[in-house]
Amino acid sequence: MSFLTATDPTSGAVVRRVPAATPEQITATIDRAQSAFEGWRTTSFEERGDVLRAVAAYMRENVDKLGMVMTEEMGKPMTESRGEVIKAAWAAEYYAEHAEAHLAPDVLESDATSSYVQYLPLGPVLGVLPWNAPFWLAFRFCAPALMAGNTCVMKHDPHVPGCAEAIAGVFEAVGAPPGIFQAVLAETPDVEQAIRDPRIQAVSFTGSERGGSAVASIAASEVKPTVLELGGSDPCIVLADADLVQAADVIALSRIINAGQSCIAAKRIIVERPVHDELVELLAERLSALVVGDPRDDATQVGPIARPDLRDNLHRQVTESIAAGATCVLGGELPDGDGWFYPVTLLTDVVPGMAACTEETFGPVAVVMAADDADAALALANDTPYGLAASVWTSAARGEAMARHIFAGQVTVNGIVKSDPRLPSGGIRRSGYGRELGPHGIREFVNAQQVWVGPKKG
Incomplete structure (x- = not known):
């Protein structure tokens, strides 16, 4: 028997060890999802919304208990863990309120007496999710899919089995119809079985470029739609006319949320030369004041890196960049002691080709890069195979004009890049596809069914 093991990154101690699902158990989970779909797809939006609202209420009432599972399994500071649970609840509430309007039929004139497109559920949908935002990414996947009338099978990252069980437990606690949302605690290689199961109709994947490529290839071979949200090397452009104090406040926050382990965090800070030194000084002041420590302590602002291999790779990126000519203004040294902590680090004089620029830093x-002018900053921003998110600090009109030219x-x-239930998010290029x-x-996982009703006009 194989096991999924969760390790507390603060101490390195094992906090949870659960049996991995067998092939038979994976099949049984999908059996239940298919059986549940037959009834769930015929429910009204109001009935579905009642379930999602109950789920949201339970999460709000149990925010500390649920948040602590994240903190102990992947090291998210408790202040952020609570916020993530609340944000997940918001996603459930948002779709409970707005799904019916978002999926209202579109009337399209033709030669028919009546013609329109209606949006119908597909069936069981598989969500393959990463460890870095266990609750939020689960509800970003399941809230719209469930409100569209699909059922959901969640295969979470094997390092956060407690989070997966806790999320599924929320649906059980509120008496949701059995089978509409399930967690399958499977090892990563076994996700192929689930994708190839003929009952699974679509796949949502969030994670690495390598993992997304593998999932997309398997799904494509089965002619199943996918949505992929992959890595990013997100540029943050700061032009000479920016409000530098506000920019520094937001950039520092963006860079250290979840200890910097976020796909949409600002990763390459591209600064116009006339204000480069001033912004670096402002950033250094803010970053050096951050409290790194035990994520269970509400005073902690930066917790540990989730795994030792991730910390090792991050340190490699930093040391290789310094060796290539980058200047280390802050941090950059592996600390002694328990856990997989990494100091808040500020690198300047970074140029294209350095590891901290060409690779995603998690x-x-x-990482600060200098640009001679706005055109050079834009060119640097687009000099990446990724295309997830970007930010610009300048006048509003100039920033909107530049947005059209950012890939x-x-x-x-003039704000922080974030995900919001009300607004679509997703990438292009090697950052994925779909929204x-x-x-x-x-509307990603629905059947946009065209209906033509005769007789033909005229």
């Missing part, structure tokens, strides 16, 4: 490492699925002007959230997200 940790509290801020990214999401651009924020989640907003009205666009709920």
Whole structure:
């Protein structure tokens, strides 16, 4: 028998060890999802919404208990864990309220007496999710899919089995119809069995470029639609006319949320030369003041890296960049002691070709690059195979104009890049395809069925 093991990154101690699902158990889970779909797809939006609202209420009432599972399994500071549970509840509430309007039929004139497109559920949908935002990413996947009338099978990252069980437990606790949402605690290689099962109709994947490519290839061979949200090397452009104090406040926060382990965090800070030194000084002041420590302590702002291999890779990126000519203003040294902590680090004099620029940095490492002018900054921003999100600090009109020339699925002007249930998010290029959230997200996993009603006109 194989097991999924969760290790507390603060201490390195094993906190949970659960049996991995067998092939027979994976099949049985999908059996239940298919059986549940037959009834769930015929329910009204109001009935589905009642379930999602009950789920949201339970999460709000049990925020500390649920948040602590995240903190102990992947090291998210408790202040952020609570916020993530609340945000997941918001996603459930948002779709409970707006799904019916987002999926209203579209009337399209033709030669028919009546013609329209209606949006119908597909069936069981598989969500393959990562460890870094266990609750939020689960509800980003399941809330729209469930409200569209699909059922959901969640295969969470094997390092957060307690989170997976807790999320599924929320649906059980509120008496949701059995089988509409299930967690399958499977090892990563066994996800292929689930994708190839003929009852699974679509796949949502969030994770690495390598993992997304593998999932997409398997799903394509079975002619099943996928949505992929993969890695990013998100640019943050700061031009000379920006509000530098506000920019520094937001950039510092963006860079260290979840200890920097976020796909949409600002990763390459591209600064116009006239304000480069001033912004670096402001960033250094803010980053050096951050409290790194035990994520169970509400005073902690930056927790540990989730796994030792992730920390080792992050340190390699930093040391290789310094060896190639980058300047280390803050951090950059592996600390002694228990756990997989990494210091808040600030690198300047970073240029294309360095590891901290060409690779995705998943940790509290801020990378600053200088650009001669706005055109050069834009060129640097687009000099990446990724295209997840970007931000621009300048006048609002100038930022909006620049957004049209940035190759990214999401651009924020004078603010923090974030995901919001009301707005679609997703990437282009090697950051993936498809959209989640907003009205666009709920239409990813539906049958856009054209209906033509005669007799033919005229």
